[in-house]
Amino acid sequence: MFNDGSHGFSAQVSTSGFNRRRFLGGGAAAAAAAVVGPALLAACGSNAAPGSAPAAAPADDGAPATGILRVSNWPLYIADGFVAEFQKASGLTVDYREDYNDDEEWFSKTREPLSRHQSIGCDLVIPSETIAARLHRLGWLNDIRESRWPNKKNLQPGLLNANIDPGRKFTAPYMSGMVGIAYNRAATGRDITKIDDLWDPAFKGKVSMLSDVQDSLGMVMLSQGNSPETPTSETVQKAADVVREQQEAGQIRRFTGNDYASDLAAGNIAVAQAYSGDIVQLQKDNPDLEFIIPESGGTLTMQSMVIPYTAENQKAAEAWIDYVYDRPNYAKLVVFTRYIPVLTDMTDDLNKLDPSAAANPLINPPQSTLDRVKQWPALSDEQTKEFASTYAAITGG
Structure with a gap:
């Protein structure tokens, strides 16, 4: 990997x-x-x-x-x-x-x-x-x-x-594991704390989003005051609309699994939606990498x-x-x-x-961090199909 x-x-x-x-x-x-x-x-x-x-x-x-x-x-x-x-x-x-x-x-x-x-x-x-x-x-x-x-x-x-x-x-x-935001401090030149930081014009073309609908949209929903714990067609669509807007504006470099790792370490990606376990490993060789749970919260796998x-x-x-x-x-x-x-x-x-x-x-995150990560519920077959289709229309997946 x-x-x-x-x-x-x-x-x-x-x-x-x-x-x-x-x-x-x-x-x-x-x-x-x-x-x-x-x-x-x-x-x-x-x-x-x-x-x-x-x-x-x-x-x-x-x-x-x-x-x-x-x-x-x-x-x-x-x-x-x-x-x-x-x-x-x-x-x-x-x-x-x-x-x-x-x-x-x-x-x-x-x-x-x-x-x-x-x-x-x-x-x-x-x-x-x-x-x-x-x-x-x-x-x-x-x-x-x-x-x-x-x-x-x-x-x-x-x-x-x-x-x-x-x-x-x-x-x-x-x-x-936690899903949050990772960033390369050498590439951003500043700390990242919230979802809106992904949309900073300074990082245009250097942002990656996860291709998994739940892992990607969950934290966006939280930033909008909605929770992935109680998803609806409207809250999922609202989050997807933001991602679509940023993708069409060229802000997002690509949608990834966890194959963002090499680009993030090299600075080709400045900010990425990421999995905590990946960053534990990457930080051994690159002290510029940081992982945070956005101020509004992240999700749990x-x-x-x-x-x-x-x-x-x-x-x-x-x-x-x-x-x-x-x-x-x-x-x-x-x-x-x-x-x-x-x-x-x-x-x-x-x-x-x-x-x-x-x-x-x-x-071994503190309880204050665990309190800020939410988990999606078991989705019905109808929800699974609907939410996946909504996101696939953006990612091409």
């Missing part, structure tokens, strides 16, 4: 970040494709439909988890030695696979067997929340039993009552652990989730991935492993 491979750890993190973020929101084209899923499901004999009753885990008999746990995760999204440590602590055997590379690809591959209640080869999977929301809406997730998840109390309160899953009964947040309703070892999946939610264990994941913790009070445990991670506000 933007690492030459000479720094093993950094290269691994950068590669994993590219894979996850590239498909996190799916972009305009993938978002439009999302609405195809339910239609095709009907054609392949689905017994579930949007709004159908969710699946339910079996009653808890109190017996410990045994046997094999099958986990499907993104590449390079686990700390070295983490699986072995879990096996030792739990007595379980883990079949851990890094075979989740693309949200839409994964959903396309698994939707037919899931619709037929057939095994998809895993007991626990870690999709982006857009996919988790879709699986939940279709009734294809088992609940995560409270009796097996005592460490749920460590989850940040602000993430507990998410629109997609109030009370987090079916989804367990894994890692999150996230992946969550879920248990498909075809899981063969529910107890083992719940044991994994609870183990991840133990703060010392979770700190190992954060130090490796460089993403934002979803658990509270992580500073002490991060300090024990890597004080630089604990001190980095892009990895």
Whole structure:
């Protein structure tokens, strides 16, 4: 992506970040494709439909988890030695696979067997929340039993009552990242603090916007006094109109995934909508780069652990989730991935492993920053198609 491979750890993190973020929101084209899923499901004999009753885990008999746990995760999204440590602590055997590379690809591959209640080869999977929301809406997730998840109390309160899953009964947040503004201080000659700074004529042709409709328009909506937490056709269109105006005026150089990195580092782009995890890596080699959440706010991206309703070892999946939610264990994941913790009070445990991670506000942001980032809700198929089409008309995506 933007690492030459000479720094093993950094290269691994950068590669994993590219894979996850590239498909996190799916972009305009993938978002439009999302609405195809339910239609095709009907054609392949689905017994579930949007709004159908969710699946339910079996009653808890109190017996410990045994046997094999099958986990499907993104590449390079686990700390070295983490699986072995879990096996030792739990007595379980883990079949851990890094075979989740693309949200839409994964959903396309698994939707037919899931619709037929057939095994998809895993007991626990870690999709982006857009996919988790879709699986939940279709009734294809088992609940995560409270009796097996005592460490749920460590989850940040602000993430507990998410629109997609109030009370987090079916989804367990894994890692999150912020979407804000990055800038090259050498190219801007001044600090950037707000959305309107993107439209400064001094930066004409040196601004990049994200091609993902949610990641791009969310912060613009916030600058207009509207929230992506409660999107409407009118508020999305109002934000899109601003972007269209700036694009037609030549202010925007291009629309990007997270491939803005090299241009930003070189100064070809002065100001970019950006992902916090990218900038953590880029700052190692370029101290002129800064990342900020605009004064009016930014947005949050996230992946969550879920248990498909075809899981063969529910107890083992719940044991994994609870183990991840133990703060010392979770700190190992954060130090490796460089993403934002979803658990509270992580500073002490991060300090024990890597004080630089604990001190980095892009990895361990203060609550005052987290309070200013908002998350989109689970969109209906109609909203997904409408919003994607609105933005694609501007980006050409």
